[in-house]
Amino acid sequence: MLKVSGLSTGYGKLQILRGIDLNVAEGGIVTLLGGNGTGKSTFLKALSGLLPVWEGSIEFDGQKIQNLPPHEIVRCGLTQVTQGKDAYPAMTVEENLKLGAYVRKDKIAIAEDLERVYSFFPRLLERRTQLAATLSGGEVQMLVIGRGLMARPKLLMLDEPSAALAPKIIMDIFATINRIRKSGVSILMVEQNVRMALLLAEYGYIIRDGVILIKGDAKDLINDPNVKKSFLGGTVANSTHEIKA
Amino acid sequence: MSIFNKNFIAAGMAGVFVAGMAASAMSADIRVGITMRMISENGQRYGQMVMDEIDMINESGGINGNMLKATLMNDECKSDKGVANAIKLINQQKVHILIGSTCSSVSLPIVDITEKAGVPQIIPHSTNDKITKKGSAWVFRVPVSGRYYAGVNAKYVGENIGKKIAYLCAADAASQNDCDAMQSQMKSQHGADPAYVAQVQEKEVDFRTHMQKIKSAGVDGIMIAALAETMARALTQSYEAGIPASVRRIGSSSASNSPVPSIAGDAAKGVFFAAAYAAADSRPIARLFNEMVKKRYGVNSPDHDFSQAYDLVRITEIALKNADLKLDDENLAADRTAIRDAIANVKDYNGLASGPISFCAAATPQCRDGNRTAVLIAYTKGGKDYKTEVLARVTMPIDFGL
Amino acid sequence: MDFDFSSLFAFLLFGVTIGVVYGIVALGISLIYSGLDIVHFAHGEIYMFGAFFGLVFSHTMGFPYPVALLLAMVCAAVLGMGIERVFYRRLTKGGGGYTVAGMGMIICGFGMSIVLMNIAFLIWGAAAEPFPVDLGMPFQLGDITLPKSYALTAVVAVLLMAALHYFLKKTKLGLAVRAVAANKDIAYLMGINVPMMISLIFGLACGIAAAAGVLIGPMQSVQVEMGYLMLLKAFAAAVVGGFGSLPGAIAGGIVVGIAENLGAAYISPNHKDIYAFLLLILVLMIKPSGLFGIVARVKA
Ligand SMILES: Nc1ncnc2c1ncn2[C@@H]1O[C@H](COP(=O)(O)OP(=O)(O)OP(=O)(O)O)[C@@H](O)[C@H]1O
Ligand SMILES: [Mg+2]
Numbered sequence: 003m004l005k006v007s008g009l010s011t012g013y014g015k016l017q018i019l020r021g022i023d024l025n026v027a028e029g030g031i032v033t034l035l036g037g038n039g040t041g042k043s044t045f046l047k048a049l050s051g052l053l054p055v056w057e058g059s060i061e062f063d064g065q066k067i068q069n070l071p072p073h074e075i076v077r078c079g080l081t082q083v084t085q086g087k088d089a090y091p092a093m094t095v096e097e098n099l100k101l102g103a104y105v106r107k108d109k110i111a112i113a114e115d116l117e118r119v120y121s122f123f124p125r126l127l128e129r130r131t132q133l134a135a136t137l138s139g140g141e142v143q144m145l146v147i148g149r150g151l152m153a154r155p156k157l158l159m160l161d162e163p164s165a166a167l168a169p170k171i172i173m174d175i176f177a178t179i180n181r182i183r184k185s186g187v188s189i190l191m192v193e194q195n196v197r198m199a200l201l202l203a204e205y206g207y208i209i210r211d212g213v214i215l216i217k218g219d220a221k222d223l224i225n226d227p228n229v230k231k232s233f234l235g236g237t238v239a240n241s242t243h244e245i246k247a
Numbered sequence: 248m249s250i251f252n253k254n255f256i257a258a259g260m261a262g263v264f265v266a267g268m269a270a271s272a273m274s275a276d277i278r279v280g281i282t283m284r285m286i287s288e289n290g291q292r293y294g295q296m297v298m299d300e301i302d303m304i305n306e307s308g309g310i311n312g313n314m315l316k317a318t319l320m321n322d323e324c325k326s327d328k329g330v331a332n333a334i335k336l337i338n339q340q341k342v343h344i345l346i347g348s349t350c351s352s353v354s355l356p357i358v359d360i361t362e363k364a365g366v367p368q369i370i371p372h373s374t375n376d377k378i379t380k381k382g383s384a385w386v387f388r389v390p391v392s393g394r395y396y397a398g399v400n401a402k403y404v405g406e407n408i409g410k411k412i413a414y415l416c417a418a419d420a421a422s423q424n425d426c427d428a429m430q431s432q433m434k435s436q437h438g439a440d441p442a443y444v445a446q447v448q449e450k451e452v453d454f455r456t457h458m459q460k461i462k463s464a465g466v467d468g469i470m471i472a473a474l475a476e477t478m479a480r481a482l483t484q485s486y487e488a489g490i491p492a493s494v495r496r497i498g499s500s501s502a503s504n505s506p507v508p509s510i511a512g513d514a515a516k517g518v519f520f521a522a523a524y525a526a527a528d529s530r531p532i533a534r535l536f537n538e539m540v541k542k543r544y545g546v547n548s549p550d551h552d553f554s555q556a557y558d559l560v561r562i563t564e565i566a567l568k569n570a571d572l573k574l575d576d577e578n579l580a581a582d583r584t585a586i587r588d589a590i591a592n593v594k595d596y597n598g599l600a601s602g603p604i605s606f607c608a609a610a611t612p613q614c615r616d617g618n619r620t621a622v623l624i625a626y627t628k629g630g631k632d633y634k635t636e637v638l639a640r641v642t643m644p645i646d647f648g649l
Numbered sequence: 650m651d652f653d654f655s656s657l658f659a660f661l662l663f664g665v666t667i668g669v670v671y672g673i674v675a676l677g678i679s680l681i682y683s684g685l686d687i688v689h690f691a692h693g694e695i696y697m698f699g700a701f702f703g704l705v706f707s708h709t710m711g712f713p714y715p716v717a718l719l720l721a722m723v724c725a726a727v728l729g730m731g732i733e734r735v736f737y738r739r740l741t742k743g744g745g746g747y748t749v750a751g752m753g754m755i756i757c758g759f760g761m762s763i764v765l766m767n768i769a770f771l772i773w774g775a776a777a778e779p780f781p782v783d784l785g786m787p788f789q790l791g792d793i794t795l796p797k798s799y800a801l802t803a804v805v806a807v808l809l810m811a812a813l814h815y816f817l818k819k820t821k822l823g824l825a826v827r828a829v830a831a832n833k834d835i836a837y838l839m840g841i842n843v844p845m846m847i848s849l850i851f852g853l854a855c856g857i858a859a860a861a862g863v864l865i866g867p868m869q870s871v872q873v874e875m876g877y878l879m880l881l882k883a884f885a886a887a888v889v890g891g892f893g894s895l896p897g898a899i900a901g902g903i904v905v906g907i908a909e910n911l912g913a914a915y916i917s918p919n920h921k922d923i924y925a926f927l928l929l930i931l932v933l934m935i936k937p938s939g940l941f942g943i944v945a946r947v948k949a
């Protein structure tokens with residue numbers, strides 16, 4: 003469904019990505035792993051059209067989308083949930099969610115999707131008339147994921163959905179991501195929480211300094227000594243919690 | 248406040264206009280230099296009128312067989328430009344006489360230059376007292392001096408309207424000047440203190456609070472000293488505030504400008520101001536002049552800046568006729584002196600101006616402020632086709648305001 | 650001496666009725682600021698163009714006054730969008746506020762103000778044009794005369810405020826405008842055509858300024874240089890009300906109008922503009938977010 007080949011980009015003259023190849027098949031979860039500053043968010047920005055593509059191509063759903071303006075890429079069915087938990091603080095929860103459906107005209111389906119998001123995140127339903135500024139970090143993460151879903155994307159890109167959250171909340175979020183996948187949305191997930199991400203995903207890529215270092219099936223990577231050596235450490239990664247579907 | 252003021256208007260219009268005849272073989276030219284503010288439509292017309300009148304003198308044979316060679320420069324009402332123009336005209340063109348300028352702020356520094364160079368300077372429009380108080384033997388003023396104007400208004404107001412006067416004074420230099428002069432004249436002539444004074448921004452939009460206070464103060468008259476558009480606005484709002492027409496509206500010198508009646512409409516009715524010429528003047532010479540200005544420049548009811556430009560050329564013509572001129576290079580200084588003395592000898596010139604114009608030899612304001620009669624003009628009808636009438640003609644004593 | 654309450658009422662009334670005009674212009678300035686983080690210094694000239702458009706439509710072409718008002722708003726909106734597309738877009742793309750591009754925008758705004766004045770001068774000349782509109786006899790409130798034009802202005806200001814509020818809070822497009830104002834990258838990711846929204850913000854702000862110009866026309870004449878003082882007052886109103894806050898803009902305008910008139914009435918009649926700027930400085934010193942600026946901190 004998504005086929006990226008030889009993608010290079012950067013900021014101004016500073017090159018960050020040097021020829022990235024990455025594929026996402028329909029209906030699964032693919033994860034992109036890497037340490038801080040390795041270019042993961044930059045990659046997603048390029049896919050969303052927020053950064054110009056210097057070289058290479060991006061094919062989504064059979065259509066070349068490199069260098070389309072960002073709002074048209076969203077219309078193609080490719081939606082990104084950014085890393086910064088960027089909800090609109092001065093808008094209510096429901097306004098944020100409705101904004102997610104900005105590109106859609108099907109009022110009835112939008113209302114259904116709103117219900118669906120509330121069923122994924124019941125906390126949001128309780129807080130629907132509250133300003134997003136008053137939500138906790140975990141609730142904001144739910145809100146921005148929910149907002150991403152409101153566009154009814156074919157492929158949802160999540161940038162570090164577990165960052166800076168308490169372990170309990172992280173488990174909830176990953177469980178919901180799993181449910182979302184099961185509801186038929188393909189997912190490209192950027193993560194630093196390697197173990198959890200690989201437990202959830204089918205396929206994984208590991209990026210460093212703007213190039214893909216290792217790639218493979220998630221269950222292989224999770225036992226790969228190279229991966230272990232470079233990444234698996236820290237409390238969350240070693241957590242023994244199971245992901246409930 | 249004027250970072251956006253009229254400068255941009257001037258930008259496209261700077262330039263030098265040269266008229267006059269090529270020198271004939273027998274006779275030499277009398278060189279005339281002119282610097283004026285040529286930045287509004289009428290401003291250009293005043294300069295054009297001086298040039299046209301000079302052309303007509305040349306067409307009818309010149310002066311004593313000599314042609315006038317005139318150079319007209321635009322100083323945009325800026326003193327630095329005016330000074331540069333004067334220096335150029337005197338030193339490069341070697342003019343025999345300098346005409347200029349419109350704005351007092353430009354004429355004033357030029358007085359020092361003509362005095363030093365020994366060139367007669369004749370002032371078409373500037374009214375500031377100081378111009379003749381400097382004591383230059385080379386300067387002559389055709390318009391009525393500011394010292395007389397202030398007295399004229401106060402004299403009329405105190406004698407015919409009343410002594411309780413409110414003042415609205417805009418922040419531009421001319422309006423401030425008019426406003427201060429009127430207040431001090433009301434004090435010195437009638438012992439009257441102002442009933443209300445407000446300084447307002449030029450281009451102020453809303454005068455209602457002032458009008459409300461003036462209304463409660465119950466005054467005999469309101470002096471509105473402001474540039475034309477601002478004055479028009481204040482006039483309109485004075486009626487909106489319910490101040491009756493029996494409270495007379497007194498205008499500052501810019502009340503003569505046509506935007507006042509055309510913008511204020513009915514609210515301009517009854518407003519009066521002092522000037523040196525009334526288009527409503529019934530003398531045949533004035534009728535003919537009005538017709539001529541209308542035909543040549545398309546202007547109805549010409550204001551006194553037209554009449555002064557015209558009178559100035561006539562006075563210059565008389566003086567040049569009477570002066571014994573050699574018109575060669577060696578005698579330039581002598582010719583200039585002869586022209587000066589000839590202007591000083593002009594007595595009781597009766598032209599368009601409100602009263603006779605006379606000069607004399609001493610380098611004093613008494614000798615060099617040629618016209619001390621002002622007319623008080625009132626609007627009898629507002630709008631674009633406004634009408635005026637002459638309220639009174641007031642001649643001030645020669646020493647007044649010194 | 651008895652205190653004259655009827656006069657006090659008059660001064661307050663004058664303050665409110667001129668204040669709403671400042672407020673309307675400030676509304677546009679605030680809208681642009683909240684959308685793009687820039688202070689649009691050519692807004693006074695848009696107001697001036699609006700007044701001239703109104704004059705052309707109502708006097709030259711003979712449309713009824715309310716129609717002329719609407720047409721002038723539309724024309725000014727189109728003019729604003731055109732200016733934004735052709736001149737400002739390059740700069741706004743780089744961001745506003747304290748960025749280098751933001752500084753460029755401010756200078757560009759000043760330049761645009763001079764360019765617009767010159768264009769207006771070439772079209773309409775320097776002379777002031779009267780803009781008489783016959784709205785009938787003024788209201789008589791006891792001793793006080795209130796020309797209908799002032800009452801109309803107040804009504805239109807409230808309507809504009811309400812319409813803008815409805816648009817921003819209740820419509821999908823309004824939601825998108827708020828989203829663009831708050832965070833452009835995220836707005837893009839919502840599928841919002843951000844450049845188009847920025848044009849729309851400019852158009853709206855300019856249309857609103859034109860309304861002020863047409864409304865004030867009957868109270869004063871229309872002139873090329875009329876924008877400058879209005880910009881200063883509107884700027885003061887926007888700051889007093891909390892820069893970027895829309896209800897604050899109108900409220901700030903009214904506060905500035907009242908301060909001016911009460912100052913002129915009870916402190917000193919001279920230079921009543923000083924009170925507007927005194928208030929501006931006071932607010933900046935004591936409560937920089939503006940008297941009503943609670944909302945200005947979190948945008949949109
Ligand atoms: N706007 C920007 N301008 C210039 N350089 C940037 C910009 N954003 C990111 N960078 C640089 O690009 C590199 C990659 O950044 P990126 O945000 O893609 O990293 P990341 O892999 O997402 O890291 P993290 O896990 O910390 O989010 C970093 O070196 C960063 O400093
Ligand atoms: Mg990142």
